[in-house]
Amino acid sequence: MSGGGETVIYYPNPWKLWLFLAICLGFAALGALMALTGWRMVPRDVVMVVVGGIGLVFFGACALAILYGALRRAPTLVLSPRALSFGDPTRANALSVPWSKLDGISLFGVAGQSMIGIEVADEEALLDRMTRGKRALFRANVRMGYPLLSIAQSAVAAPLDEVAETILHYRERYA
Numbered sequence: 001m002s003g004g005g006e007t008v009i010y011y012p013n014p015w016k017l018w019l020f021l022a023i024c025l026g027f028a029a030l031g032a033l034m035a036l037t038g039w040r041m042v043p044r045d046v047v048m049v050v051v052g053g054i055g056l057v058f059f060g061a062c063a064l065a066i067l068y069g070a071l072r073r074a075p076t077l078v079l080s081p082r083a084l085s086f087g088d089p090t091r092a093n094a095l096s097v098p099w100s101k102l103d104g105i106s107l108f109g110v111a112g113q114s115m116i117g118i119e120v121a122d123e124e125a126l127l128d129r130m131t132r133g134k135r136a137l138f139r140a141n142v143r144m145g146y147p148l149l150s151i152a153q154s155a156v157a158a159p160l161d162e163v164a165e166t167i168l169h170y171r172e173r174y175a
Helices: 014-040 046-072 123-128 132-143 160-174
Strands: 002-004 007-010 077-079 083-086 095-098 102-110 113-120 149-152
Touching: 007 160, 014 046, 077 160, 102 160, 113 160, 123 132
Parallel strands: none
Antiparallel strands: 002 007, 007 077, 077 083, 083 095, 102 113, 113 149
16 A cells, blocks of 8 residues: 555555466466366367366466566555546546445455455446446346445455545545
8 A cells, every 4th residue: 555645555465466376377287288188188088178278278368467467566446535446547447436426335255355345326327437348247246246346355455444444534535
């Protein structure tokens, strides 16, 4: 976390990013090994080749995305007097929610991962500003009973309860 005047910036934990990168590379290598082993079998094991290939492509893509994020060193969350922003608010792909549109927050867990849920006043207006792929992912969260927006502990280096307190302070001050 770093602060510049009225703005608070949260960055991801770099050690967790490198750990996730190593895990993804390990699974990608396992997928490659699985596909190669299936290819060399006599007769060929098509299921092993397909499953291994899918694993290689999926975890390889995840590894590239994590590496890009780790090298770019972009913020995860930015709190400013104007809005709560996911990502760098100066970039076009950042998602910003004005404080007046933030209805509340909650702490919850998913599969052992602590999360902050963000409730917004007009979910459809926010969804309309997203790409089709992002919109589908966010709607899936809502269908599973989770808030539209959430922040995972793995996404910020600061303790999640501290982040939640800061969000509440900004909401009270700037809404």
